[in-house]
Amino acid sequence: MKTNTDAAKQNNASAGNKYTVSNSLVTYYLLIMFGFFPLFLTDRYAHARVDKYWLYMILTGVLTISVAVCALINRSEAKRVGERSYLVMPLTSADILMLCFWGFAAVSTVFSAHFSDAVTGGSARNNGLLLLTAYMLMYFVLTRHYRYKSYAIAVYLIVSSIVALLTVLNFYYIDPLGMLKGYDEATINDFGSTIGNKNIIATFMCLFLPVSMMGFALAENKVNRVISAVSIVFAYTGLICADSTSDIFGLVVIIPVMLILCARSYTYLRRYMLALTIMFASGKLLHLISLALGDNNKGFEFMQEFLLHSPVMYAPIIVCGLLYITLKVLDSKLSGSYKPKAVQITLGVIFGVAAAAVIGLFIYYSAVDKETDLGNFEKILRFSDRWGTHRGFMWRVSIEEYRKFNIFNLLFGSGPDTAYFVLTPHFEELLDRFGDASTDCAHNEYINYLLTQGALGLAAYLGFMGAIIIRGIKAAKKNPMTLIFVSSVICYLAQATVNLYNPIVTPILFIFASLAEALSRQELLSKD
8 A cells, every 4th residue: 555655756756757847948948058158248258257147147037937937827736745745845965955055145144244245246256145046046946847858968068169169269369259359468368268267267167078078978879979079179178278277176186086987887987988088189189289370379387288288198098098999899798797886996096095195295395395396396286375376375364364253254254255355454465475456255165155154154065065966976876967967066166176156157067066966856756
C-alpha cells in the first residue's frame, strides 16, 4: 500500500517530466542570457557594467513575474499535494543555504551605516541587496522549472566563442566593432571584447572553458561535440589573451579537477584527453598567429607568455595526444577492466600531494626564506604587499579593518558591496605606494564577502556553493550533465581568490549553480 509520501514522490516525478509553460519560459530566459547578455552594450565599455546589470535585473524580474502568473493561473491544479510538493518541497541543503545567504545579506543591509549603498551597490559595482535578491529569485525559479536542453548550451558555447574571438582580436589591436576608438592607451590595454577589463574577461573565460571541455567529454550528440571542440579553441586562446592572474588560478585548479571527474568513465576519460590535446594545441596555434602579427599585442604576463611561447608546452600536447590514442586503440581491452574509483583516488592523491607541495613552497618563501631571488616566480610564491598587483596589500588591510569590527559587523559585515567605506582609511597609503587613488573591493571575493556580509554571509555563500558541488557530483552518477555546470562553478571559485563578483559575469555563475542544483533536485525527486 502506497503512503502519502510515496504518492507525493510519484507525482513529483511525473510533474518533473512534463514540459510546461514555466519550463518554456526558463528556456527562453536562458537563451537570452546565454545568447544576448554577453554581447549587450549600449555605449562600448563606458556602460558595460550598468548595461548588463539592468538587463539582468529586467530579464530576471520578467521571468519571476511570468512564472508567478503561471502558478496563479494554475493555482487550482497546484493545490494537489504532488505538484505543490514539486514546486515548493523538499527544501534541499542548497535551498536552505541560499535562503541563509540572502537573509544574512538582508540583515546586513538593514543595519548598515550605508543603507542606500548596501541596497543598490551604488558606491561600488552594483552588487547590493537588489542584485542578491535577483540571484535568489532566479535560483528558486530555475531549480524548480529548468529542463535540460542541449541547444541552450550550444548557444552559450557559440556566443561565448564570439566573445573570446573579440578578446583575442582586441588583444592584437584588431578592432572589428570599433570598441576601442576614442579611449586612452591605458583603457585600450585593459579592456576587450564586450565584457570589460581583463579581470572580468578572465572570469568569463573561467566559466566558459570548463563548459566547453566537459561538454566535449560528456556529449553523446556528435554535433554538440563538434561545437564543444571548436569552443575549446576559442575559450583557451581567449583565456590566454585575457592576461590576468585569476584565469591562471582557475586553469591550474580546473584541469586536474575535470580529469578526476572524467575518470569516472573510460569513455569520458578518453575524450577528456582529446579535449586537453585540442586545448594545448590551440595555444600553439595562437603562438603562430602572434608571430605572424609580429607580436603586435598588449603584452603578456609571465605565465601567459610561458603557455603561449615556451617550447615546453609542446609536451602536454604530445602526452595528452598519445594517451588519447592509446586509450582509443586499447578500448576493447581496457574498458571492460577499467576501475574508475581506483583511478580517481590515485589521481586525487597525486594532485593533492602536488597542491600541498605548492602551498608548502608558498608558505616557506613567504614566512621563512624571504631573501632568495625567485625571478618571475616571485609574483607567485612569495606573499607581500606587492603580491598579485598589490592584492597582498588589499588583503592585509582588509583583514586589519575586519578585526576592528564590533560583534554585529563581525557576523554580518558592513553591508553588501560597501567595502569602499571600510577601506577608505588606506586610500592615502594606496596612492603613495601604488598610485591608485581608491578602491571599492578587497580583490578577493571571499575576503570581500567577509568585510561586507560578515562571517555568517561568507559561511552561507561557501556552504551554498559547496552543497551545489557535492550534490551535483552525487547526481552525476545517473545524470553526468551536472558535471558541466559543477566544473564551471569550481573554476569560478578558484579564480575568485584573486578576483571579485560583478554583474557582468557573476549572473552566469549563479545560473550554472542553479542548473546544477536543478538537475540534482530532479534526481532526488525521481528516487522511489
